[in-house]
Amino acid sequence: MRMKRATKPGFSDTELATAWQAASLLLGYPDAELLERRPLLRRAADSVPDAVGTHLRAFLDHLDATPLNDLAADYVATFDHRKRCCLYLTYYAYGDTRKRGMALLRFKQAYQAAGLDLDDAELPDHLAVVLEFGATGDLATGRRLLLENRAGLELLRLALAESASPWRNVLDAVAATLPPLTGRTEDAVARLVAEGPPEEQVGLAPYEPVLLPDPVIGVRS
Incomplete structure (x- = not known):
């Protein structure tokens, strides 16, 4: 039987950009500025298909119900102290190895080609x-960068779901904007679950691990 090729979910470019912008902000370190943006983020969640919007609204409900200090403490405990909940995508494929430095450079070159220079x-x-x-x-x-790192993204989503983290809703929203997993990606996820990222403790200069409290560019109202 001929296998069907994975296809892009039915989102317009505007809906996709809105979904990713909202998810980006919700994956930043929770602070007073994020709470102030909740009305804008609610509008964003309501403007995208329910396959994404439902998950975004679920996380926004959590923001509404949780004190800021508790949100911040949970964020640090989740993303800074659990290897399988790392927000740095190349970590899953390369760990702290020399090869990761080249992978990081490819990300930066992709940004520079589009006219964006990161600090x-x-x-x-x-x-x-x-x-x-x-x-x-x-x-x-x-989208290409996300798909190239889909196995790590999926492991992050699964780890957040397993720990019942509220941020699982944000990862579910991101996953809903991407094509279904292929057999090859599922195999890569299974290997990551079983083995974890590669281990080789070497420096990554000039890309030493740092906390990233906020996305580079904020949502525009």
């Missing part, structure tokens, strides 16, 4: 940055 303090593979870039810089290139 040296920001790692270009942070999921919030990739989504922000796709939403406001280059939709096609942003």
Whole structure:
């Protein structure tokens, strides 16, 4: 039987950009500015298909119901202290190895080709940055970067779901904007679940791991 090729979900470019912009902000470190943007983010969630909007609204409900200090503490515990919940996409494929430095350079070169220069303090593979870039810089290139790192993205989504993290809703929203997983990607996810990222403790200068509290570019009202 001939296998069907995975196809792009039915989103317009505007809907895709809106979904990624909202997800980007929701994956940033929670602060007072994020809370102030909740009305704008609600409008964004209501303007995209329910396959994405339902998940975004679920996370926004959590924002409404949770004190800011608790949100911040949960964010740090989730993304800074759990290897399988790392927001830096190349970590899943390369770990802290020499090869990761070249992967990071490819991200930065993709941004530069689209006219965006990141500050040296920001790692270009942070999921919030990739989504922000796709939403406001280059939709096609942003999508390519996400698909090239789909196995890591899926492992992150599964890890958040397993721990019942509220941020799982944001990853579910992002996943809903991408084509279904292929058998090859599913195999890669299975390997990551079983083995984890490669281990080789070496420096990544000039890309040393840093916290990224906010996306590069904010949502425009």
